[in-house]
Amino acid sequence: MNEAEKKDYLERYKKKKQNGEYFWPDTIAKDAVVSLGIFVLLICLAVFVGVPNEPPANPSDASYIPRPEWYFLWAFQLLKYFPGKLEGIAILGLGAAIVVGLFGLPFFDRNPKRHPLNRLVATTVMTLIVVGLVFLTIQAVVSTPPQVEAIDLGADLASRVEAGGTLYQEHCAECHGADGEGAEITSSPGDFTDPLNSEDFLITRSRDTIFQVTNYGQPGLGMQALGLAYGGQLTDQEIRVIVDFIEAWYVSPEEEAAGPDLALIETPSYAQHVQPILDKRCASCHSRRLKGNYSVVDYNAVMTSGDNAPVIIAGDAANSILVQMLHGIKTDAGGQMPPARALRADQIQLIERWIDQGAQNN
C-alpha cells in the first residue's frame, strides 16, 4: 500500500464509520433474524419432510457400504488417492497445511483491494479449491456402487411370509423340500436333510438359531453359508423373512385346537386325513430317521415297519400299539407319541376310527 492508497482508504473508512452501521446491535439483529429463519426452516423440514432412518447398525452385515455425509464426500474421495500408509500422512499433512495456510493468510495476502477481480491470486486459488471440492464430490458419488437396495419385504407378517416363501423356493427348496419336508442331499446321494417343517424342529430351534444356521451354514454337514457376510447371496433382511416363512409352518396348540373337528368325519381316508397328520407330527423322527425302525413315509411303511411290527392291527384300534402310544400308554415299543406333545383328541379319534374300519389305503 502506498501513501496515496492508505490515505484514500482511511478516508473511506472514516466516512463509512460516520454514516455506517454498528456491529452491535445492527448487524447482530440482522444475523439473529436470518438465523431464526433458517432455524424455523430446519424445524419445518424435520417435522414435515424428515429423513428416513437407515436400518439399525449390524456388525455382521458385510453388504453395507458406509458413506460419510455428502459434505464430507470430497475428503473421503481424496483419501482414495493416498493408498495404504500414505493415508495417515495425507490426513495429518493436509490438515496441517490448511491450518497453517489460514494462520498465515493475513501475512502473505496483504492486498487491500476487496473486489474479487482485483485479487487475482486469492480468487484463482479459491476457485480452484471450490472446483476441486465439487469434482471430488462428484467422483465420490459416481465411483461408489449404490447401497444394496433394501428391498421392501413388507411390514406385516403375511407379506413377509410371502416374500420369504419366494426366497425359500429359490434358495432352499432344492435341499430342504418345497414344504420343508427334507430332500436328498445332492452332494451325498442317499442322505436326506431333516425336515424343517416338523414340530420338534420348530419348537427346539429359536428364530435366532435358524437365522444363524442360514447365515453361515453348516459346512460340515453339506450346507454352505448363504448370508452375504459369509460369501452367500442373502442379505440379513432376506434371511429374516425366510425365517418368518419357516416359522409359519409351526402350528401352535391354540391354532391347532381351532382346526376343524376331525371326530365328525364318518369314514376317514388314509390319504386325505391320516397321512397329513403323520407327515406333520411324526415324519421328523419316522421318515429319514427311523426311530424304533418305524417309518410313516407311505401307507405300506405305516402298516408294516417298526421293531414291534405290526403296530397297527386293522379293525382293532384298541390293541394297536400305535394307538396305545398315541394315548400315552406305556408299551414295549415306548411311551407317548409324539413324545413332546400328544395329538389332539379328535385326531386320535380319527386314526382309531380309520383303523377300526379296516385301516385301508383309501
Ligand code: HEC
Ligand atoms: C446345497 C443344499 C442346501 C441348501 C441350498 C440349503 N441347505 Fe440348509 N442344510 C443342508 C444340509 C445338508 C443341512 C444339514 C443336514 C440336515 O439338516 O439334515 C442343512 C441344515 C439346515 C438347518 C439346520 C437344521 C437342523 O436340524 O438344525 C437349517 C435351519 C437350514 N439348513 C436352513 C436352510 C435355509 C433357510 C436355506 C435357504 C436359505 C437352506 N438351508 C439351504 C443343505 C442345504
Ligand code: HEC
Ligand atoms: C421327536 C421324535 C418322535 C416323534 C415326533 C414321534 N416319534 Fe414315534 N418314536 C420315537 C422314538 C425315539 C421311538 C422309539 C421308542 C422310544 O424310545 O420311545 C418311537 C417309536 C414309535 C413307535 C414304535 C415302533 C416300534 O415298532 O417299536 C411307533 C408306533 C411310533 N413311534 C409312532 C409314532 C407316531 C404315530 C408319531 C406321530 C403321531 C410319532 N411316533 C412321533 C420318536 C418320535
